[in-house]
Each structure stands twice: as C-alpha cells, then as structure tokens.
Amino acid sequence: MSTKIIVYGFDRSPPVRAVLLTLNALNLEYEQISVDTQKGEQFAQDYLKKNPTHTIPVLEIDGQYIADSHAIIAFLASKYGKDDTLYPKDLYQRALVDQRLHYENGGIFHGVVKNHIRPFALCTLSRDAAEAAVKAIKEVYNVIEAFLIQNRYIAGEHLTIADLSFLSTVTVMDLVAPVNAENWPKLTDWLVKLKKLPYYEQANAKGLKEIEEALQTALEKYKK
Ligand SMILES: N[C@@H](CCC(=O)N[C@@H](CS)C(=O)NCC(=O)O)C(=O)O
Structure with missing residues (x-):
C-alpha cells in the first residue's frame, strides 16, 4: 500500500507554503485539507488532537502527525530526498541549514511576519508602527x-x-517593503532565481496573491 501524505492548512500561511514547496521539490503527491485559522478552525477538538499547539501546517503520514513547518520539511527531505542536497547529511552543513530554519522561525516568521505584518493588515496600526514594520523587514533583508x-x-x-x-x-x-537591487543585490538575484522554480506558481504564488489582496488596503493607507 502506498503512503498517503496529507497537509492540513491553507495557502495564505507561509509555513504551509514552505511545506508545499518542499513536497513539490521532492515531486511527492499529497492531499491538502483546508484548516482556516482566520475562522478559528485550528481550535476544533479533532485538530487539537493532531496538534495541541493549534498551528498550521500539520503533516499526516501513515496515520502519524508532525507539526511545525521546519520539522516537517526536514522530515520530508530526509525521508524522500533522492540525495542529501535539500537537507545535507554532513553534520556541519546540516547545522547551517538548521540554524537558518531556527532563524526563519524566530527572527522572520514570528519576529516580523506575525508580529509586524499581520497587525499591519488589520489597518489599525499607527504610522510609527507601520514604519517599525518596514524597519524590521529591512533588518532581516540585511x-x-x-x-x-x-x-x-x-x-x-x-x-x-x-x-x-x-x-x-x-x-x-x-x-x-520591496526587495531592491541597490540595497540587497544578492537577495534580489536569489529571489529572481527562486521564483523561477517550476513549482513556484502552484506552491507559493497562489497563496501569496491572497495575502496581497488582504494587505492591499493597508499598503494604500500607509503609503500616503
Ligand atoms: N513555527 C510554526 C508556526 C506556525 C504558525 O504559527 N502558523 C499560523 C498560521 S500562518 C497559525 O497556525 N496560527 C494559528 C494559531 O496560532 O492559533 C511553523 O513553522 O509551522
């Protein structure tokens, strides 16, 4: 019997998209079951049994569950990678990847996207807070x-x-805060390169478009 992989979560969530990108990079088939955190679906009793920390994504594989995108993508690359390039076996190289993943979780996702960008989308921020969001983003870019x-x-x-x-x-x-080549030439090149991944549109651009629509009013308001 072949293994069935299920991803719980919706595409607006960056950690969910990190998992979708990895599944596509590994050429794996999966089913996605929507869990809409904006409707509070992560607090349903059934979901809390899968993940008591009530976050998306959750990966289900052969009736077992893994939460946290970083743990999930490391698991998927270790289990299904044809070689060890996506998640190196060499312990030093692997430690570098792990360090970056911890930074992404703490410094980028929680530090900037959750703390600064999500409230920004609600349009209730002061101009100072909106400027703080941009400052925090630029520090990450550096x-x-x-x-x-x-x-x-x-x-x-x-x-x-x-x-x-x-x-x-x-x-x-x-x-x-758009990435620009003048301030961040390497990041600009990296972003252009990564957007050319054959699975980028399906695994990242779709959910991103929904975020862009949700942010539109805020972007207009704080631009002035
Ligand atoms: N470190 C986690 C963060 C996941 C996370 O916080 N996801 C958000 C959606 S983008 C969520 O589930 N929020 C709902 C909640 O915390 O109740 C990961 O990488 O999976």
Whole structure:
C-alpha cells in the first residue's frame, strides 16, 4: 500500500507554503485539507488532537502527525530526498541549514511576519508602527544579504530546505517593503532565481496573491 501524505492548512500561511514547496521539490503527491485559522478552525477538538499547539501546517503520514513547518520539511527531505542536497547529511552543513530554519522561525516568521505584518493588515496600526514594520523587514533583508554574500544559497552552494522556508516569508515581506537591487543585490538575484522554480506558481504564488489582496488596503493607507 502506498503512503498517503496529507497537509492540513491553507495557502495564505507561509509555513504551509514552505511545506508545499518542499513536497513539490521532492515531486511527492499529497492531499491538502483546508484548516482556516482566520475562522478559528485550528481550535476544533479533532485538530487539537493532531496538534495541541493549534498551528498550521500539520503533516499526516501513515496515520502519524508532525507539526511545525521546519520539522516537517526536514522530515520530508530526509525521508524522500533522492540525495542529501535539500537537507545535507554532513553534520556541519546540516547545522547551517538548521540554524537558518531556527532563524526563519524566530527572527522572520514570528519576529516580523506575525508580529509586524499581520497587525499591519488589520489597518489599525499607527504610522510609527507601520514604519517599525518596514524597519524590521529591512533588518532581516540585511541578515539574508549577509548569508548570501557567504554562499550562493541561504545555507550553502545549492538549494536546501532553508531556501524554501525563507522563500515563503521573504515573498510576504517583499509586498510591504520591496526587495531592491541597490540595497540587497544578492537577495534580489536569489529571489529572481527562486521564483523561477517550476513549482513556484502552484506552491507559493497562489497563496501569496491572497495575502496581497488582504494587505492591499493597508499598503494604500500607509503609503500616503
Ligand atoms: N513555527 C510554526 C508556526 C506556525 C504558525 O504559527 N502558523 C499560523 C498560521 S500562518 C497559525 O497556525 N496560527 C494559528 C494559531 O496560532 O492559533 C511553523 O513553522 O509551522
């Protein structure tokens, strides 16, 4: 019997998109079951049994559950990678990928997207808070530029799961504070390159478009 993979969550969520990008990079088939956190569906008793931390995504595989996008993509690449490029076996190279994933979780997703961009979308922020959001994004861009000065990709000389994780959030930050070649030349090149991945449209652009629509009013308001 072949293994069935199910992803719980909706495409607007960057961590969900990091998982979709990885599944596509690995050429895996999966089913997606919508869990809409804006409707509070992550608090349903059935879902809490799968993931008591009530976050999306959750991966179901052969009746077992894994929560947290970083844990999920490391699992998928370890289990299904044809070689170890997406998640290296070499312990130092793997530690670099892990470091980037921890930074993505703490510094980018929680530090910027959740704390600064989500309230921004509600349009209730003061102008100072909107400026703080842009400042926080630019600080992250500076860090990523430094990573990309060290290596061609986020954690080494080739694409790893760290790139896919970063892609899911950098594309959101780019809506609020566009990446530009003058300030971040390496990041600009990286973004252009990653957007050419054959599965980018399906796995990232679709959900991003929904976020863009949700942010439109805020972007207009704070531009003035
Ligand atoms: N570190 C987690 C973060 C997941 C997360 O916070 N997802 C948000 C949606 S983008 C969520 O589920 N929020 C609902 C909640 O926390 O109740 C991961 O990478 O999967």
